[in-house]
Amino acid sequence: MHTATTAAPGAAARTGTRTTRVIGVLALATTAFVVVSAFFLTPADSVQGDSVRIMYVHVPTAWVAYLAFITTAVASGFSLARRHRTLGFDRVAGASGEVGVLFMAMTLLTGSLWGRLTWGTFWQWDPRLTTTLFLFVTYVGYLAVRRIDTDPRQRARRSAVIALLAVLEIPLVHFSVVLWRSLHQEASVLSPDGDVRLDDLMLFTLFAGVAAFTLIFAWLVIHRQRLTALADIRQTVGLDAAIALRRSETRGVVK
Amino acid sequence: MNVALSVARKDLQIEWRTRMVLARVVPFALLVMVLFAVALDSEPLVLRAAAGLVWLATLFSTMLVVQRAFDIETADAAIDTLLACAVHPARVFFGKALALFVQLFALVVVLVTAAMVLYGVTVSGSRVVLLVTVVISATSGLALVGTLYGAVVANMNGRDSLLPLLALPVLAPLLIGASRATEAAFGSQTIDMANGWAWVGLLGVYGIVFGAAGSAAFSPLTESDS
Amino acid sequence: MNVALSVARKDLQIEWRTRMVLARVVPFALLVMVLFAVALDSEPLVLRAAAGLVWLATLFSTMLVVQRAFDIETADAAIDTLLACAVHPARVFFGKALALFVQLFALVVVLVTAAMVLYGVTVSGSRVVLLVTVVISATSGLALVGTLYGAVVANMNGRDSLLPLLALPVLAPLLIGASRATEAAFGSQTIDMANGWAWVGLLGVYGIVFGAAGSAAFSPLTESDS
Amino acid sequence: MTNSVASDTTIHLSNAVVALGGFPALAGVTFGVGRGELVALRGANGTGKSTLLRLCAGLVPLTRGVAVVAGVDLLVNRVAVRPHVGLLGHRNGLYGDLTAKQNVQFVAGLVGATASDVSSALERLGIDQRVASTQASLLSAGQRRRTALAALIVRRAQLWLLDEPHAGLDAAARRELDVILRDATASGATVLYTTHEIDQVVGTPRTITLDGGCVASDVAATIGSAP
Amino acid sequence: MTNSVASDTTIHLSNAVVALGGFPALAGVTFGVGRGELVALRGANGTGKSTLLRLCAGLVPLTRGVAVVAGVDLLVNRVAVRPHVGLLGHRNGLYGDLTAKQNVQFVAGLVGATASDVSSALERLGIDQRVASTQASLLSAGQRRRTALAALIVRRAQLWLLDEPHAGLDAAARRELDVILRDATASGATVLYTTHEIDQVVGTPRTITLDGGCVASDVAATIGSAP
Numbered sequence A: 001m002h003t004a005t006t007a008a009p010g011a012a013a014r015t016g017t018r019t020t021r022v023i024g025v026l027a028l029a030t031t032a033f034v035v036v037s038a039f040f041l042t043p044a045d046s047v048q049g050d051s052v053r054i055m056y057v058h059v060p061t062a063w064v065a066y067l068a069f070i071t072t073a074v075a076s077g078f079s080l081a082r083r084h085r086t087l088g089f090d091r092v093a094g095a096s097g098e099v100g101v102l103f104m105a106m107t108l109l110t111g112s113l114w115g116r117l118t119w120g121t122f123w124q125w126d127p128r129l130t131t132t133l134f135l136f137v138t139y140v141g142y143l144a145v146r147r148i149d150t151d152p153r154q155r156a157r158r159s160a161v162i163a164l165l166a167v168l169e170i171p172l173v174h175f176s177v178v179l180w181r182s183l184h185q186e187a188s189v190l191s192p193d194g195d196v197r198l199d200d201l202m203l204f205t206l207f208a209g210v211a212a213f214t215l216i217f218a219w220l221v222i223h224r225q226r227l228t229a230l231a232d233i234r235q236t237v238g239l240d241a242a243i244a245l246r247r248s249e250t251r252g253v254v255k
Numbered sequence B, C: 001m002n003v004a005l006s007v008a009r010k011d012l013q014i015e016w017r018t019r020m021v022l023a024r025v026v027p028f029a030l031l032v033m034v035l036f037a038v039a040l041d042s043e044p045l046v047l048r049a050a051a052g053l054v055w056l057a058t059l060f061s062t063m064l065v066v067q068r069a070f071d072i073e074t075a076d077a078a079i080d081t082l083l084a085c086a087v088h089p090a091r092v093f094f095g096k097a098l099a100l101f102v103q104l105f106a107l108v109v110v111l112v113t114a115a116m117v118l119y120g121v122t123v124s125g126s127r128v129v130l131l132v133t134v135v136i137s138a139t140s141g142l143a144l145v146g147t148l149y150g151a152v153v154a155n156m157n158g159r160d161s162l163l164p165l166l167a168l169p170v171l172a173p174l175l176i177g178a179s180r181a182t183e184a185a186f187g188s189q190t191i192d193m194a195n196g197w198a199w200v201g202l203l204g205v206y207g208i209v210f211g212a213a214g215s216a217a218f219s220p221l222t223e224s225d226s
Numbered sequence D, E: 001m002t003n004s005v006a007s008d009t010t011i012h013l014s015n016a017v018v019a020l021g022g023f024p025a026l027a028g029v030t031f032g033v034g035r036g037e038l039v040a041l042r043g044a045n046g047t048g049k050s051t052l053l054r055l056c057a058g059l060v061p062l063t064r065g066v067a068v069v070a071g072v073d074l075l076v077n078r079v080a081v082r083p084h085v086g087l088l089g090h091r092n093g094l095y096g097d098l099t100a101k102q103n104v105q106f107v108a109g110l111v112g113a114t115a116s117d118v119s120s121a122l123e124r125l126g127i128d129q130r131v132a133s134t135q136a137s138l139l140s141a142g143q144r145r146r147t148a149l150a151a152l153i154v155r156r157a158q159l160w161l162l163d164e165p166h167a168g169l170d171a172a173a174r175r176e177l178d179v180i181l182r183d184a185t186a187s188g189a190t191v192l193y194t195t196h197e198i199d200q201v202v203g204t205p206r207t208i209t210l211d212g213g214c215v216a217s218d219v220a221a222t223i224g225s226a227p
């Protein structure tokens, strides 16, 4: 994807480029539209009232979290296939995983707030909710493995394997509603039988939300990934110094 | 494949010598089953709970057996020699998964029998076939996934706690599928045989996916150990 | 008693460095809570189940933390030096139990909070006092019993599976007492506050008995190791 | 995977750097070892001897530089080198729950060695009937080391890497070890071992001394070093 | 519990038998070691040297015979001997997750040694700043051994039992170790150590040789064995 490794030392001090600035501006604009539309333009739901407005955050974060986890898996696949070369894909995978966990946490948070408003409780033992929680915990475990301080290539391999297995849980979350009878909304976007009836503007706002969060996701991942790249570069520079030190330090001192 | 058999035989030899699964994990699993019943104080422990408890207990026991399977490899760095001699890491993977399968299978047989006795379940006719198929397919799945994750965390500091964290969410679908299918085999009202077989299909797919993933992923995993 | 504090500090120092309980056992415990709810598919998961699940998850986590606490001692035979320097083995016992208590306490606080969110429990007034007392007394009991049994199995081959086997039956009364008292604190219909306090008394007695037993028994235990 | 050596060089290192957790345990090592050579690695504690052996065995990744071992480029695929290499590390690689004999038999089964290979290896290392049938975890430190050496002999690797093989062995076993290493090189294997011992029963083989993660000296074998 | 030695004998063994899992690792050992003596234990692998040290440290039970160590009768209460004894076994007794320095500090805290004791012990064993602040599990084998020795110095035990203390140490550390052992005996401690090394930088101290779980020979120190 993007590698900052080619940048000159001076330019490497920043993680922004024109592309990311464009993405940033677009993200801000779409977000602004979603906020305005969600609060003022779209109608309240006949059954749920104003609480339906949570949907414009809840659903996009869920979908973009899926996107993030899939990105992690794809990047992990590449990283495994080319494991003897660079760590670029591994950095993307890690960055995307972090953002995915963040968004999934937002899904859980908004979902339980919404649940409090509509079901009266923060949590229900429902397949969709439970599998979402599993998915979340799986990626928390993924990040835990990434945090373990070993050789970066080894870490890349281990976490890539985990990411490729973990992504298999997404269909499980998505189809859990079909597999088990469920309290949770069933595909209200696609079939208009659910409690929430979406008019065109609502649908538009929802997808605008998806676009906004996707842009935010891209912006965050690009920056995060470059940041780790820079850290790696610094470590490489640090390695040169460490090698010099190691060579001088012991020679002649012992015996 | 000869290597895989050697590895499996070695693991079972060690099990035979130490009787860890036989003498400790089996009682542990039985205990877990009883503890749950106590903690939840479920008045009429229905069939669905019986089936669920069997697989819950198996799941937790799997963590113990997997940990043990990789502790013997890493305690004195024996895995280094093993991987060097095996040429293909996938052979080691299947060997260890096979040994795990045998141990877990024995465990599940005991637990299912216990559940049938404790909850007064009788299984006959076509239900027996379903039950046997469920046990075999779910146990294979557990063995494959367990071995894979065991390898992921092998040699890591504090792996005892990392293994359940990583493996349990992945094994949760297996748990659910196996529980439901076992319920069907136990003759629960809430689920019919056809549905039970559908779950078995899912378990099979799960096993195949993880078998393939495991044999492919084991090699990069074993490059580790810095 | 200075020795006990040194030992506790050392254990917490290691925990701080590896973040094992913080980063892994806590998520594991949360997972156990969720898994049970799923496997048993309890439609109306009542308050009694909420309380029971908190303590079940704590119980299983205790096994992990205890194992870890003694693995660091035996991995490189550090316990030999420790016991030699401590003069009285009881000091080591209390030091390790103290560190265990601190870690388990943090864990239980998280789990109780999670249970309150997941099951929509609110606790106020005198119930808070009961809840805090239960958590402290049950956690002390777990820490004392856990340390004692951890020492029993320390250095044994395959101790990962032996510990739960030995400790779980002894801890079962604690589990029941803590669950019932927590239920009362959660405001369940099936048990009143007075009853809750009675259970707390029992927990206290349990803790005292095992504290005394532990400090007495730790010394002969450490004589083993042939 | 099977690109065996065509040339006569078993180990070729050029400015090899191995960083462990950011610390350059090897800070640029350059040397070559030919097929059939016997080389002793020396150096103070922490100078990188074990790391060097583990690098050659494919157990730690090369951070920078060139390392070709048994014809395998370690930068490209360090797993491929493993089948060619027999490593005896600071740890013995035994299964504590199996007997000494079962341990050696297991390795023999993996590499296709015969039962007579097993018993001759055990005999060579003075592992008698009683010791052979005792669980490895109950053996004395030296007996465990001997068992690990027996397993190594059975492997008949092309490159032997031994990390302080003399440590823990008694005088008789040390003498036998020296004979075993000579025999291995005579039959075409390459041997690289580390040692802190000052006296060398073995005569003096080529000796490479490490210091601060680099080669400090490389002294050829003294003539007349036959055992 | 505090019946410290009144006599001048630190170790008194008479026909001591130690059976491990039915096998008599010590099959009747008789000897005495006076206060302030330095004694080397020798013998082939598996002859019972480690078992003897572990017996004296109160870690394995005496099966038969008499064993009085630091005034404590091991048949009566082998736990009581522990505070008097500093044991360095085949394993180092370190916490892998703590740094080298933290390990030594922990022992110092237990026995009430000061911070300056810690730093002087570390310095003596050549554990520099970097190594001292590295996690013990990441150190090289020799660095770990040095750390364990530093912890032992800090303990200032009355009886030192060392199982192959030279193994894994480089030449400089071996020399320092010999000085440390001499110093310990000079300050009144008794030292019993095992070794397989043939050359002894230390001069030749009193040497007890074990064979088959019994004392085969007991040779007094050579005169002029000062370091």
Ligand code: HEM
Residues within 6 Å of the ligand: A055, A058, A059, A062, A063, A107, A108, A109, A110, A111, A112, A113, A114, A115, A116, A118, A122, A123, A128, A129, A132, A133, A173, A174, A175, A184, A185, A186, A187, A188, A189, A190, A196
């Ligand atoms: C903690 C509680 C909740 C969690 C963890 C959660 C999780 C999720 C997830 C993961 C998705 C994406 C599903 C997919 O497309 O695969 C989703 C979608 C959705 N959620 Fe929730 N949710 C929660 C509560 C709620 C509540 C209370 C409501 C409304 C009453 C709600 C309404 C929706 C809707 C309308 C969708 C889009 C559904 C579709 O078209 O598939 N959620 N939720």
Ligand SMILES: Nc1ncnc2c1ncn2[C@@H]1O[C@H](COP(=O)(O)OP(=O)(O)OP(=O)(O)O)[C@@H](O)[C@H]1O
Residues within 6 Å of the ligand: D020, D021, D022, D023, D024, D025, D043, D044, D045, D046, D047, D048, D049, D050, D051, D052, E131, E134, E138, E139, E140, E141, E142, E143, E168
């Ligand atoms: N993760 C790490 N962080 C910092 N330093 C490390 C790390 N891993 C290894 N080291 C250092 O790298 C060096 C590794 O040395 P190595 O084990 O190769 O030494 P050696 O020559 O075998 O020593 P010995 O003779 O003691 O066995 C040591 O100085 C050790 O402290």
Ligand SMILES: Nc1ncnc2c1ncn2[C@@H]1O[C@H](COP(=O)(O)OP(=O)(O)OP(=O)(O)O)[C@@H](O)[C@H]1O
Residues within 6 Å of the ligand: D131, D134, D138, D139, D140, D141, D142, D143, D168, D170, E020, E021, E022, E023, E024, E025, E043, E044, E045, E046, E047, E048, E049, E050, E051, E052
């Ligand atoms: N449980 C057991 N069953 C059978 N034999 C045992 C058992 N425990 C120990 N042994 C034997 O007792 C002896 C113990 O020897 P010990 O460890 O004291 O030897 P050592 O002199 O220290 O040898 P080394 O030089 O190899 O360290 C060994 O021969 C070992 O095989």
Ligand SMILES: [Mg+2]
Residues within 6 Å of the ligand: D049, D050, D051, D090, D163, E140, E141, E142
């Ligand atoms: Mg080394």
Ligand SMILES: [Mg+2]
Residues within 6 Å of the ligand: D140, D141, D142, E049, E050, E051, E090, E163
């Ligand atoms: Mg010994």
